[in-house]
Amino acid sequence: MGVKIGEEVGYTIRFEDQTNPSVTVIKFLTDGVLIREMMDDPLLTKYSVIMVDEAHERSLSTDMLLGLLKKIQRRRPELRIIISSATIEAKSMSTFFQARKKDLRHAAEDSVPSHLPAVLSVEGKGYTVEIHYVEEPVPDYLQAAVGTVLSINDKEPAGDILVFLTGQDDIDAAVKLLREDTQDDRRRTSGLLVLPLYSGLSRVDQDLVFAPTPKGKRKVVISTNIAETSLTLEGVVYVVDSGFSKQRFYNPISDIESLVVTPISKASARQRAGRAGRIQPGKCFRLYTEEYFLKEMPTEGIPEMQRSNLVSCVIQLKALGIDNILGFDWLASPPPEAMVRALEVLYSLGILDEDAKLTSPIGYQVAEIPLDPMISKMILSACNFGCSEEIITIAAVLSVQSIWVSMWGAQKEFDEVKLRFAAAEGDHVTYLNVYKGFLNSGKSSQWCYKNYLNYQAMKKVVDVREQLSRLLRRLGLALKSCEKDTQILRKAIIAGFFANSCHLEEYSHNGLYKTVRSSEEVYIHPSSVLFRVNPKWVVYHSLVSTNKHYMRNVIAIDPSWLIEAAPHFYQVRTPNLAPC
């Protein structure tokens, strides 16, 4: 359009506002930012047209936003809403936004949208992709994927290959197999450049997949879902689709989130295939039968709303003045159990009162902080305990994926390096040591590299920490350091995470813990500094469920601190503690 970014056309993301309110007429932003903007401007009066892109992804915030926009439109019939979605399911979207008869009765004539939602279809600009299926179901998609790559390399003309598997384990195994094959049988694979791709890789390793393919080589990228939508690889002509991805599921009864290898939807399968047609006509090899695709594969995935913990979602709606959360107009209703659980958790944290209204000041302050409510509660308590300087560092580290780079070779070295930072109290205090070291190094990327730290992640920690310190100042809360008093630090953590306490099973030789609240069997994650240390009592930040239930980010505590922090949640029962 020939304009400078940040003037007529701008964008806003978490740490960057490239707009100029007096000049900008088109603004790109994430759905989460727009929901945040609603807290100051509930009817989004700044905007006359709102376009929601990628609505088919059905992320938590997209679903929330669509429900909120529908509500806004009743008050602002002149607001134009455009929803763009890559699936054929436009009808359900259109029905959702169609004013219902009972709404019409209560609304004045002129406040009804003057047109029913129109459905427009726009042709994709990709090249055609020829789809191939297997004749018979494959017993092992990893082996099948490796075999398919080799046969493409044998039979098909030049062009890079993108393989979709489910996770780091799968991917590292496939990379290894293909690289070994290169050595065993020069003729078949001599031209292959095999690269893994997943979000845990360091930036340097991720960048390798974007480098142009050397002459005479064929690039094979073995990837998670990250290459399905988040990253785009040019030069891909062949896609191999395993038909699976890892998905998160939340059980509101046990309050545990699990990562499960799940069959993908037809929508995902199409998206994956489309990745082969960006520069020329391509081919997609699906490692499942055509019959399976047509008859058994679900059309759409399950919206995130229906398989997530909803505490963040509930508090945001509360902050927007939506009192009847259960009666909110959802595009897809979340399970009532998950709603009830979220309300319970927020109540136990003192964020909602008996009438499920935000408490003052805690509830309102928590809603202002753009983090998980348990973390926000931890921060607010730290302000009272006088350790907010340290706690916001911890909060920032906990809000990035992982500050360590994933190491597939040098495990032993890695563990040794980690010991330099390890604190007996646990991971949270260890993170403080890492952060201190990073600052002392002058925020050096070299230093990160030497210490197996992810430099990008550390930079993000600094950004998040700065945002939090600005926010606390704005809320009129004190930034104070507790120096070396890690007891007070742990008490502040417990103020947010008292519900996540576990004790080591007596006579347990393999590190078996049970959660205090529901006696679930859990273990300390091998990435924790307390792995194999196994203190008697711990509090964890989150559970990840794969083969076992693993606690990630763990601190050792004294059980009396639990009763001190949450007498309403725990009551003393000799000789141990029990939930009430």
Added chain:
DNA sequence: CTCTCCCT
């Protein structure tokens, strides 16, 4: 003895 992926 291990971590799909976005996002405020």
